[in-house]
Amino acid sequence: MPDTHLTTEPDSQALISAENLTVRFGGLPAIKNVNVSIGAGEIVTLIGPNGAGKSTLVRALLGLIVPTDGTITRRPNVRIGYVPQHVSVDDTLPLTVERFLRLGGRASQDQLEKSLAEVGALDVITSQFQKISGGERRRVLLARALLRNPDLLVLDEPTSGVDVTGQADIYKLIGSIRKAHNCGVLLVSHDLHLVMAETDQVLCLNGHVCCSGHPSHVSQDPAYLELFGHESAQGLAVYTHHHDHTQDHDHENADHEEPGYHGAPHG
């Protein structure tokens, strides 16, 4: 029998925490003995290579998959706003952005427009959800999560399908949302340098937790450099040269994006 508990402790400080969390698919563990804790108003970033188990950890914390072993503790009645990495809606479904937001729960027109304005996507309120750009989609997804008035925002790759300049904007937005709502944020990211400024705690994951702590420490950690040395150097190069970026290198994560969309104008 797997020794798994989902408990709610009245006095615990953390919004959500996991102890010795292990998830196996078939025989191999996707994540092993992971400890993580997110406090109120804290931004925790998960970082790791593809297949490191970042999404698995997030899904286990959300209760979307049942962990093989370990304990997950949630503060009682904690409200969670979740933005998955990919949201692709079948083109046959006529769905405006406004309607998409209403699917999350009851909200007044006023609340709805306020949350869209907060994420800077008010102008797409009447657009078809499938037709808006990757960057607009991430913002609309954030707005839907915010409408739940969350204690904790869980954002899986919140910049997937967004170009590099747009990515920096989204991370800035997440920082200001945290300040305005005082909510905790669990973030999955592929680029530490982009999230550094807004992150309180970094968890570097590769099946297990390789290293964790403040971003400036983690970025110097040998375990981090071994995993990301090459990639992060590349990421920095792209970031510093973003003024002459074109269509080529900024859409690896695009999910069903409209052809021809590139958030920032050229030049």
Next chain:
Amino acid sequence: MKTLTTKSQDIMGPPMDDFVGRALVAGLGLALVAGPLGCFVVWRRMAYFGATLAHAALLGIALGFLFDVSPTLGIIFVCTAVSFALVGFQRQKKLSDDTVLGILAHGALAAGLIVISFMEQLRVDLLGYLFGDILAVTTIDIVWIYGCGAVSLVVLALIWRPLLSMTVNEDMARVEGVPITRVRLVFMLLIAVVIAVAMKIVGILLIVSVLIIPSAAARRLSASPEQMAVFAAMIGCVAVAGGMASSMTWDTPAGPSIVTVAALVFFMVMFLPARTVRRSGR
């Protein structure tokens, strides 16, 4: 196809209006339920699931005869069992959905054919079940169609928002508190019910078309999910009326005529100029 028309002429005993009227009433009843439900089949890409239940329905009919209960109940029973089996296989994640559906569809169809072959004393009109026999619809069939149809529409209205939410994104819906498994099973049961009552009208091979063609045709005309559901029901009614008219005028087989008219409406909508569509749609 000849068999179908001769069969309908066999029962020409009562005045012509009678069975034509019954057929029309039955067809319209089916279209009203199939439209909204079919929209979800299209949105959720479940056409093959519908086809699987339709194939399995033959086993339901056979069991209905075997245990001397209404074939409609037999179909609902078998379709529910197939739905549960599918959910079970999905949990295991060993085989892809379409492989599982293929196994269930054809396994159940083959089993149904074997059971039917053992009942030699019963003359089972296979062709009627494959292509439907709307002109042989009885008053009791109509009661079934409208009874099941009304209940289905009410249940669909009750689960509309959670079902729509999980159709858009299942993970978000679950985090937001939608009981995914329960809603999905209820939806599968609704499809099973509609397939059971549609059997007599369009038959195993054409049932899926009644679910998906009107919905697909309604897409370009609609600006919201609810509008699409209403338009799908209306287009289904047009197809039933048109198909029946064609059947009466040119003596074409009724079920296939309904499907053909629906397909024609679909192509007409597809080739409507974009501007016309946008004006009516937004």
